[in-house]
Structures are given as structure tokens and as C-alpha cells.
Amino acid sequence: MIRFDNLCKRYESGYEALRGVSFEMDAGEMAFLTGHSGAGKSTLLKLLMLIERPTSGNLLINGKNINRLPHSKVPFYRRQVGVVFQNHQLLFDRSVFENVALPLQVAGYSQGDIGRRVRAALDTVGLLDREKHNPITLSGGEQQRVGIARAVVHKPKILLADEPTGNLDPQLSAEIMALFKRFQDVGVTVLVASHDINLINRMDMRIMRLNQGQMEQDGVSYGGY
Amino acid sequence: MAATKSKTRDGGQRGARGQMLSRVDKWHSYRLHHQATLKNSTLKILREPLQSLLTILVIAIALTLPAALYLSVENIRQLSGGVDASAQISVFVKKGARESALKSLTAKLEGLSGVASVTYISAQDARDEFEALSGFGSALQYLDENPLPDSFLVQPLLIGDATRLVTEIRELKLVDDVQLDLEWLQRLDGLLDMGRKLVLALGAALGLGVILVVGNTIRLAIQSRRDEITVVKMVGGTDAYVRRPFLYSGLLFGMFGALIAAIFLTGLGFWLAGPVNKLALLYQSQFSISGLGFSGFLVLLLIGGGVGLIGAWLAVGQHLRNIQPR
Numbered sequence: 001m002i003r004f005d006n007l008c009k010r011y012e013s014g015y016e017a018l019r020g021v022s023f024e025m026d027a028g029e030m031a032f033l034t035g036h037s038g039a040g041k042s043t044l045l046k047l048l049m050l051i052e053r054p055t056s057g058n059l060l061i062n063g064k065n066i067n068r069l070p071h072s073k074v075p076f077y078r079r080q081v082g083v084v085f086q087n088h089q090l091l092f093d094r095s096v097f098e099n100v101a102l103p104l105q106v107a108g109y110s111q112g113d114i115g116r117r118v119r120a121a122l123d124t125v126g127l128l129d130r131e132k133h134n135p136i137t138l139s140g141g142e143q144q145r146v147g148i149a150r151a152v153v154h155k156p157k158i159l160l161a162d163e164p165t166g167n168l169d170p171q172l173s174a175e176i177m178a179l180f181k182r183f184q185d186v187g188v189t190v191l192v193a194s195h196d197i198n199l200i201n202r203m204d205m206r207i208m209r210l211n212q213g214q215m216e217q218d219g220v221s222y223g224g225y
Numbered sequence: 226m227a228a229t230k231s232k233t234r235d236g237g238q239r240g241a242r243g244q245m246l247s248r249v250d251k252w253h254s255y256r257l258h259h260q261a262t263l264k265n266s267t268l269k270i271l272r273e274p275l276q277s278l279l280t281i282l283v284i285a286i287a288l289t290l291p292a293a294l295y296l297s298v299e300n301i302r303q304l305s306g307g308v309d310a311s312a313q314i315s316v317f318v319k320k321g322a323r324e325s326a327l328k329s330l331t332a333k334l335e336g337l338s339g340v341a342s343v344t345y346i347s348a349q350d351a352r353d354e355f356e357a358l359s360g361f362g363s364a365l366q367y368l369d370e371n372p373l374p375d376s377f378l379v380q381p382l383l384i385g386d387a388t389r390l391v392t393e394i395r396e397l398k399l400v401d402d403v404q405l406d407l408e409w410l411q412r413l414d415g416l417l418d419m420g421r422k423l424v425l426a427l428g429a430a431l432g433l434g435v436i437l438v439v440g441n442t443i444r445l446a447i448q449s450r451r452d453e454i455t456v457v458k459m460v461g462g463t464d465a466y467v468r469r470p471f472l473y474s475g476l477l478f479g480m481f482g483a484l485i486a487a488i489f490l491t492g493l494g495f496w497l498a499g500p501v502n503k504l505a506l507l508y509q510s511q512f513s514i515s516g517l518g519f520s521g522f523l524v525l526l527l528i529g530g531g532v533g534l535i536g537a538w539l540a541v542g543q544h545l546r547n548i549q550p551r
Contacts, residue, residue, distance in 0.1 A: 049459070051550050072464075079461035089456055103460035108254040150460070 001027040001158065001189045002048070007057035009043050009213075017043035019213040020057070025191065027157070030184035032200045033193040035210035041193040044210065045162050048191070049083055050074050062157070079107050082151030082188075086163035088143050090135040096122070096146050097131040103154040121153040122146075125179060141172040145179070152183060159183055161192040165199065173199055259469070266473040269446075270481070277478075280442045284482025287435045288529055289489045291428035296490065296517065298420040301413075304512055314390055315404040316377040322399050327375065330399050334379055337393055339386035344378040351376060374401060384410055432532050435482070439475050439536030440543075446474060447544045459550040471541045472534060479533020483526045490517050 002025040009018040018040045025031055033041050046052040047059060050069065058065055061077075069077060082103075090099050097118055104114045122128045125145040130138060135146055144164060151159060161180065165173035177192070177199060184190045194200060200207055209217040270277040316334065318327065327345070334343045346354075351373040356365060365372075379394065381387045391405050447454070454467055494516040505512040517525065 049550070075458070075461045075463040075466075077461075078459065083459060089452070089459070091453055091456060093453075102456065105258070106457060106460055106462040106466055108251050108258070110250060110254055111257070154460075 001025055001029070001062060002191070003058075003060040004044075005058035005060065007047065007059060008055045009040075009047060009052060010055045017213055018047075018054075018210075021210070021213070021215050022057075023208060023215060023218060025189055027189055028184065028187045029206070030181065030190040031192075031206040031208055032203070033191060033208050033210065034195055034197065034200060035216070037195070038212075039210040040213045041195075041210055042162060043213075045083075045160050045191070045193055048158070048160055049081060050077055075106075079103070079154060080157050082154070082156035082159045084144070084147050084151045084159070084161035084164045086166040088147035090143060090146055090150075092134060092136045094134075095131065096127065096133050096135050096138070099135055099146060100131075100149045100153050103150060107154060117153055118149075121149040124152070124182070125149045141168055141175070144168065144172075144176060148176070148179060152188070157189060159188050159190045161190075161194075163194055164192060165194060165196055170199070174202075177203060258466075262470045262473050263477075266470055266477055269474065270477055276442075280438060280478055281481045281485060283438050284435050284478060284529065284533070285485035285489060287431040287438075288483055288486035288525065289493075291424050291431055292486060292490055292517070292525060293493060294420070294427060295424045296494075296515075298417055298424060300514055301420070302417050303515065304510075314379040314381065314387060314394065316379055316394055316400055317402045317404075318375040318377070319399050319401045320374055322375065326399055330397065331377070333397055334377055334394065337379075337390060339382050339390060341380040341382045343380075346376050346378065348373050348375045384414060387411075432528075435479065435529075435532045436536040436539065439478050439533045440540040442478065443471050443475055443537045443540035444544055446471060447540065447548070451548055454545065454548045455550050458548070464545065467545060468541050471545075472537050475533040475535075475537020475540075476530050477533070479529040479531065479536075480526055481529075482533070483529025486529065487517060487522050487525055 002023075004021050004023050007018055007021045008016070010016045021040070021044065033044060035041055043052060047054055048061075050066065054067060059067055061080075066077060091102075100118045100121055101114050104117060109117070119128060119131070122131055125148055127138075127142060127145055127149065130142065130146075135143055138146065144167075148161075148164070151161075159180070164180075165176050168176065173196060180190050180192055181203070204220070206220055207217070208215060318330065322330075331343060331345060334340065348371050352365065352371050355373065379390065381390050387405055388411075391403050394400055394403050457467055494514055498514055501512070501514050
């Protein structure tokens with residue numbers, strides 16, 4: 001599903017964020033991406049969202065090389081990907097429902113479809129009763145779950161998360177991770193960047209560790225630090 | 226696990242079909258989005274009445290000035306059009322010309338290029354008319370013979386041709402004198418030409434002003450909706466989708482401005498109608514101001530909307546590119 005082939009990313013400042021990173025993820029696989037801050041986690045996710053383009057190497061999604069995907073095709077690529085941000089990036093000028101509905105509106109779904117799918121997504125994250133609230137009135141954990149609902153409402157094949165539990169206490173963090181696990185169960189490829197080592201270790205999943213832009217470790221058990 | 230599956234997949238029966246959007250669905254929702262965007266843009270303008278009103282007023286004034294000048298020029302041209310008809314060349318024939326010679330002169334005059342019509346006025350006719358109109362008729366009785374010559378009235382097709390025709394006619398045999406009194410008409414024509422050019426120049430300058438005003442308003446709107454634009458781009462909104470509400474705002478600003486400009490112009494027309502009618506009465510003229518008219522209003526609306534759209538387009542092109550998800 002996802003294949004990094006000797007990928008390098010050098011920023012214009014000369015800083016090398018990724019240096020020859022290679023890995024592969026199958027459809028329906030879940031993995032954690034970890035490492036110190038500045039190790040290249042965010043850059044790796046940005047390459048997957050086509051916010052950044054690689055300097056060299058190949059990035060294949062579903063067998064297709066997306067290195068040279070033209071600018072006009074980027075929106076359609078992003079519709080296959082769901083993204084959860086650490087600061088969730090919700091819009092406070094509209095309700096929870098409208099926030100979650102955004103990816104569907106953008107893709108041109110009908111009103112009926114939007115209603116049905118948004119409620120299904122909110123039901124999955126357990127916030128069906130909050131659809132009319134403004135997200136600013138929700139707690140941090142609830143806001144993050146709204147963000148997750150928005151990331152999965154259009155049923156993406158790939159779900160990316162950048163430090164999704166960064167601001168949450170351990171119990172809420174565990175709940176959020178369990179939620180990601182449920183999406184993996186229905187066939188979504190899930191990649192979560194996190195430096196919450198304890199939490200990650202308990203999940204018993206594939207862990208990839210970046211260090212100074214290079215893949216330092218890739219395996220199920222985590223033995224570092 | 227199966228239960229989880231059907232639950233998250235929102236109605237498992239729809240399955241893969243649910244993922245696909247048919248062309249009809251897409252077209253339908255495309256139209257719906259246009260409608261919704263138009264509605265939202267209108268609401269946004271109404272939600273900030275003061276800010277919006279200022280923008281719209283500036284646009285209205287910028288449209289009113291050239292439009293008013295244009296209407297003035299058009300009205301004066303209409304007035305001078307009435308005078309055009311009387312811009313005739315009087316051709317006086319030498320005394321004692323024979324009838325056959327007069328006939329050949331008529332043919333020659335008619336044969337000149339740029340001549341609309343030739344009217345023959347015999348010396349007798351001229352005398353009769355003079356007697357009837359001038360009030361000096363009795364004075365003529367003291368003269369032995371008719372002092373008035375035979376003459377022709379030559380109507381040129383275009384005022385511009387008149388001077389050339391005068392020289393050509395002067396060359397003809399039997400012609401005693403040629404008179405043309407339309408230098409002032411030509412001057413007016415020149416002035417009107419200048420007026421029209423002024424309208425264009427003023428219109429272009431103020432049109433540029435409208436573009437800048439709308440552009441600036443849209444730029445501010447873009448800045449205040451930065452977060453939204455970022456998220457929309459992140460979840461797969463196309464550039465066209467992001468652009469659309471701002472383009473509609475620009476279009477609406479321009480069209481509202483044109484609407485207010487039309488109201489200004491109508492008011493101006495009413496205000497001037499009284500004095501103009503009085504003046505026309507003094508000159509025994511049927512002239513009255515003609516306003517914008519419905520087609521003129523539509524053109525104004527089109528220009529306002531177009532200029533607003535261009536302003537929005539430029540602002541959007543400048544500023545949306547810079548807003549990318551991080």
C-alpha cells in the first residue's frame with residue numbers, strides 16, 4: 001500500500017530531514033513511527049500527504065509512484081488519505097457535524113449521504129450526541145475524536161496521525177489508540193507518529209524508529225532507549 | 226469483529242457502491258455547491274454591513290463617474306444629431322442660367338460622392354419663402370427684379386464630408402457661391418470625440434480602482450479564513466473549490482456596486498431633468514434627458530460584476546497559493 005524507496009528529503013535551507021528511508025506497509029497494516037523530535041517523523045508524514053515532495057527516491061502508493069503527481073491531482077489523492085493532527089485543526093466557526101462533513105462536501109457528496117456518513121463516523125468515535133455542539137465547547141479528548149471522525153468520514157484507504165495523543169492524559173491516549181486499532185480492523189492502513197513509548201510498547205505492533213533522518217529500527221518489539 | 230466492520234462501514238449493504246460517486250451525483254452536488262456558495266457569500270456580505278457597504282459605495286462611485294460622463298456625451302450627441310440634419314450646403318447659381326444648364330448642374334451635384342440629397346429652390350420659390358417668413362416681404366415690392374438667385378440645398382451624408390464637398394462644388398461651372406455654416410458643428414463633433422475618449426480613460430482608471438478595492442477586500446477575507454482554507458486543502462478540496470466563495474464575493478460586490486451606481490445615475494437624471502427641460506423649452510426644442518435605460522443598466526451590471534470578478538480573481542491568485550497545509 002505504502003512503499004518508501006530510498007527516500008531523501010532536503011529542505012531549501014540545506015537541512016536533510018530524511019536520508020535514504022525505505023520501508024513498506026501492506027494494505028490493512030498498522031504501524032507506529034517514533035523517534036526524537038527532529039528525527040524526521042513529521043517530514044515523513046508530510047511526504048505521504050503530498051505537503052512536501054521528496055528530493056530523491058520513490059514514493060509508491062498502491063503501486064503508483066506519486067513523486068511527480070501534478071499539482072491539480074493532489075486534492076484527489078488527498079481524498080484517499082485521512083489525517084489526524086496533534087492540534088486537531090478543527091474550525092470553531094461551525095458545529096461538530098459541519099467539521100466532520102467537510103471532506104464529504106469537498107468531494108461533492110449529496111446532502112443525504114453526508115448526513116448518514118457523518119453520523120456513522122461520529123457514532124464510531126462515540127460523539128453522536130455532540131453533533132450540534134461547537135467543538136470549542138468539547139474537552140481535549142473529545143476534540144481529538146472529532147478530528148478522527150473527520151479523518152475517516154470519507155473512508156480513506158490510508159489513515160495518518162501526527163502525535164494524535166500529544167496533549168492527552170494516558171487513559172485518553174489509550175482510548176484514542178484503541179480507536180485507530182479499530183480502523184485497522186476494517187482494512188485501513190494506519191500509520192501513527194508518536195513518541196509516547198510506553199503506550200506504543202503496550203500496543204504490540206510494528207514500530208519504526210527514525211533517527212536523524214534514517215530508519216534505525218523496524219520491527220514488532222521495541223528495544224531502544 | 227464483523228459487527229465492528231458493518232458499523233464503521235456505514236450500512237454494509239452499500240459497500241463498494243457507496244464509495245463511488247456517479248457523474249449525475251457529482252454534477253448535482255456541483256450545482257448545489259454553487260448555490261450554497263452564492264447564498265453564503267451573500268450572507269457574509271450582509272453579516273458585515275458597514276465594511277461591505279464601504280466597499281460597495283466605493284465601487285458605486287467609481288462606476289457612477291464614467292457612466293455619468295458617458296450619458297452626458299450621449300445626450301449631447303443626440304442633441305447635435307438634430308442639428309446634423311440642418312447641416313446643409315447652400316449652392317447659389319449665377320444669375321441668368323438656362324434651364325438646361327440648371328438640369329445638368331443638378332445631375333453633377335447628385336453625382337458627387339458623399340451627397341445624400343439635392344434640393345432645387347428656384348429664385349421665385351426663394352422670394353416667396355422670404356416674403357412669407359421674414360416679414361420684409363413688402364420691401365421686395367420696391368425692387369425691379371428678384372434679387373435672389375436660384376439655389377440648391379445639398380445635404381451631405383456625413384458632416385465630415387462637408388468641407389470637401391464645398392471645395393468640389395466651388396469648382397463647378399455656374400456656381401456663384403457656396404455657403405456652409407457648420408464649423409461649430411465640427412468643433413462639437415471634435416469635443417464629443419474627446420468626451421468619448423475621456424469616458425474610456427476615466428472608465429479604465431476607475432475600473433482599475435475597483436479591481437484594487439475588490440482585490441483588497443477579498444485579500445482581507447482570505448486572511449481571516451486562513452484556517453478554513455488550510456483544512457479544506459488538507460481534506461482534498463481542489464483549488465477551484467477554495468476559490469469559488471471568494472470569486473462569488475467579488476462578483477457580488479461588483480454587482481451591488483453597479484446597482485447603487487444605477488440608483489445614483491437615476492437620481493442625477495431626475496435632478497437635472499427640471500433645468501434641462503426649462504432650457505429646452507427656451508430653445509423650442511423637444512429635447513429631454515435620456516437615462517441609462519434597461520439595456521444600459523444590464524451593461525453596467527455586467528461591467529460591475531466583471532470588474533469585481535477580476536479583482537477577486539487577482540487577489541485569490543495572489544494569496545491562495547501561499548496558503549498550504551503545513
